[in-house]
Amino acid sequence: MHVEVDRKQLDRAISLLKHLPGGVQKASKRAIGAALTAGRTRAAREVPKIYAINKDMVKASFSVRKSANNALVGELTSRGPGLPYSAFPHEPDSGDTTGRKRTQIRVTIKKGNTFGMRTGFRYNGNILRRIPVKHSGWDKNLEIPYSVSIPQMVGNAQIAPQVQERMQEQFEKRLDNQVNHLLNGGK
Secondary structure (H helix, E strand, O other): OOOOOOHHHHHHHHHHOOOOOOHHHHHHHHHHHHHHHHHHHHHHHHHHHHEOOOHHHHHHOEEEEOOOOOOOOOEEEEOOOEEEHHHOOEEOOOOOOOHHHOOOEEEEEEOOEEEEEOOEEEEOOEEEEEOOOOOOOHHHOEEOOEEEEHHHHHOOOOOHHHHHHHHHHHHHHHHHHHHHHHHOOOO
């Protein structure tokens, strides 16, 4: 995702702030920082509308690298591995489902889409899955199933354009505000 600078808006800022040394850089730097923060907030708001995940987990996956005066480039990055099924709402949500208490695990990754795991079970807070392999015991064929990662959720076709749009409109708005602030004697 990226933010495009409107040439007319930038020319306007340059002409208004030409008498202030470093004024355009300062206004641009602040506008970029506000746009990055707004993009992170919009992503944290939109992902939980589609996926059954907490907004704090989404926000924690982001790192914001704001621009410096000499390089007017900022970066909003989401990083993280695929999430285990136990990170999503599941039933039963407490206790083990092994032995006599064996019940089918049901997991909700996308809101409104709950699915059952035929060979899944809950043990010590983790959801595990049995993988059948010939000539081997079940105990050696267990795996922790993983779902999509938070960066993949943010890149969803319904979420990414909203984040992009919010960053763009926030950059334009904040650039105008910062130019006016500097013109009125702000630092």
